Amino acid sequence: MVYSPLTNEVMPPTGRYKGGKKWSARPKGVRINGLNVHHHAATNDSGIRRLVTSNDPASANYIIRNNGSLIGSVPEEYRAWTTSAYANDDDKITVEIQNETGAPEWRISAAAMDTLIRLYADIAQRHRFAPVRASLKGHQEYGVATACPGPYLLPRLDDVARKAAALGGVVSGGGGASAPTPTPSGQAKLDVDGKWGTGTTTRLQQVLDMDVVDGEVSRQSATWRDDNPGCTTGWDWTGKTGDGGSPTIRRHQEILRDRGRYKGAIDGKAGPQYFTALQQDLGTKADGELWKPSTAVEALQERLNTGRI
Ligand SMILES: [Zn+2]
Structure with a gap:
């Protein structure tokens, strides 16, 4: 994208x-x-x-x-x-x-x-x-x-x-609210800062080839908000049980399930089971919580910067 x-x-x-x-x-x-x-x-x-x-x-x-x-x-x-x-x-x-x-x-x-x-x-x-x-x-x-x-x-x-x-070659810097710097491939490089905000979600959505790339993790459960301060901007914590959660998280849960990491429901909700599976997949400490900054999120950002998930 x-x-x-x-x-x-x-x-x-x-x-x-x-x-x-x-x-x-x-x-x-x-x-x-x-x-x-x-x-x-x-x-x-x-x-x-x-x-x-x-x-x-x-x-x-x-x-x-x-x-x-x-x-x-x-x-x-x-x-x-x-x-x-x-x-x-x-x-x-x-x-x-x-x-x-x-x-x-x-x-x-x-x-x-x-x-x-x-x-x-x-x-x-x-x-x-x-x-x-x-x-x-x-x-x-x-x-x-x-x-x-x-x-x-x-x-x-x-x-x-x-x-x-x-x-000439001087075209950047005008008007862009969050204009990323393109890498030679034309893709934006994420800051590896251990905080999962809209930039990280946008890149995840691009790598997952989602239809909607909006930087939002929609309909998450407020129950898990306080345990995961590393989830910063673009996280919506007003979700309800059974509402489908975030399509991006759902797609990622399927991938983690196929890798044998994720055993929970494909419900689009980022909770302890999903974060634990993510941490195992990234090879970081698997405690099911994302701190601010989070080493798991740093590893995720580094992986996304290679164009993979
Ligand atoms: Zn026309």
């Missing part, structure tokens, strides 16, 4: 098209060589809902809000359904931009424009192509009958490419 280090929010599509994911694998061996640019033709969040939660066959790799916030939606290694035909998106990253004003001009905000410039520079740098205008395509430039990306943005794409080129 690769997203730009500039990403502020991660919102993979949760809508389903004909019961399946609404994005595709890229054709084998394809290299990313450009960015396809779209506008929402909407000033509110309806465009975001359409791409993320609706069952419409539409999705985008990135979405930019009027405030400049960059949403990572379809991970870059997958082809989003954005530019009228699969072939148009096979070798491109796609971005949809919220509008600041409506018809006829469909402006985008200065903050969104700035994010677009930095995103284009970043994508060009990571995928090793020159950030020139020819690789920055407005939707209608594919010969499609659409006004997208609108009369305001289309003539400004020359300027976007020029400014992206001027940024």
Whole structure:
């Protein structure tokens, strides 16, 4: 699950098209060589809902809000359904931009424009192509009958490419609330600090290839909260018996069960049995509790940084 280090929010599509994911694998061996640019033709969040939660066959790799916030939606290694035909998106990253004003001009905000410039520079740098205008395509430039990306943005794409080129390799550090530093593979490296917060959960969800990567461990039992101070941000302790717990913990319980470590119920609840199995799997002291900092969590973070669980 690769997203730009500039990403502020991660919102993979949760809508389903004909019961399946609404994005595709890229054709084998394809290299990313450009960015396809779209506008929402909407000033509110309806465009975001359409791409993320609706069952419409539409999705985008990135979405930019009027405030400049960059949403990572379809991970870059997958082809989003954005530019009228699969072939148009096979070798491109796609971005949809919220509008600041409506018809006829469909402006985008200065903050969104700035994010677009930095995103284009970043994508060009990571995928090793020159950030020139020819690789920055407005939707209608594919010969499609659409006004997208609108009369305001289309003539400004020359300027976007020029400014992206001027940024050169210096593209990080703008606006990102928790922008991780990418490793050469494009994956974020976790801090090995022994505290299991949203960053660790996000990475665990990526490694487990979960549909939803939100950094949250949902519906946990308050009974175990005080024994596990090493569980920090993103843990929800309002769960009830039988509510399914966290899908991420459930998936991990299945893996630990298959390794002969976990004997408890596959209930999505992180309790003493799960933590003991985790500690045994990691080869750390198996006392079923996560202290702050926890050597087990440090070992987990180190393992996740190798892309495994
Ligand atoms: Zn479009």
